Amino acid sequence: MLRQLFKDSFFYSLPAIFGQGVAVFLIPLYTRVLSPADYGVLDLLLMFGSLANLVVAFEVSQGVARFHVEQDSRQGQIELASTALWFSVGCYLLFLGLSWHFAEPLAQWLLGSSERAGIFREGLLMISIHGIYLLLQNQFRWELQSRRYAFANVLTTSLTMGGSVLLAWYLEYGLHGILLARIVGEAIGSIFCAWRLAGSFGFTFALPKLKTMLWFSVPLIPSSISVFVSLY
DSSP: OOOHHHHHHHHHHHHHHHHHHHHHHHHHHHHSSSHHHHHHHHHHHHHHHHHHHHHTTTHHHHHHHGGGGGSSSSHHHHHHHHHHHHHHHHHHHHHHHHHHHTTTOOOOOOOOGGGGHHHHHHHHHHHHHHHHHHHHHHHHHHTTOHHHHHHHHHHHHHHHHHIIIIIIIOOOOOOHHHHHHHHHHHHHHHHOOOOOOHHHHHOOOOOOHHHHHHHHHTTHHHHHHHHHHHHH
């Protein structure tokens, strides 16, 4: 058990270390290819995305973490995970549709100009894909698949970094290139996670399980928002 503890701790720490290293590498790239205004827009979109990922799907992934081990059968675990997945997909589609429709006033409010509605819509797509990716990636943790969790994280981060260099710097797409790199990188990461977790999800939806998960996860939202506020 102790050996398993240290092994899993290593694999869970590896993506964080790798991600921080990539973030340090990308800062000079961002400051080289982005104007101060574009850099500010990127930061605001990432901040808005962090908040949206906390509230859009009501932290239902935390409900999966809480009740996954209590399921008395593999089918029960599949129903739990599948319910959380389809609920999250529905929430993010609703969020994406409404925000897309009101992109101009929202861009004016968040980014200071309705002319940035196109950038804002790209950011909405990035945020929605990221939310689904997080839920899929975390499923590796609930099923104690630490190596696959680490590999998915490193793969997605590498794709995002490589895409940012190619699109933002080499092809000179600037902010559009950075957002597109994040969208494509996390979309591929989500596909990888879904492929490796093919036996963990199904086309099933259990309303009683959803109610149980939300009863646990919704009260966590105010505390998550408080942490967000304290950081910003």
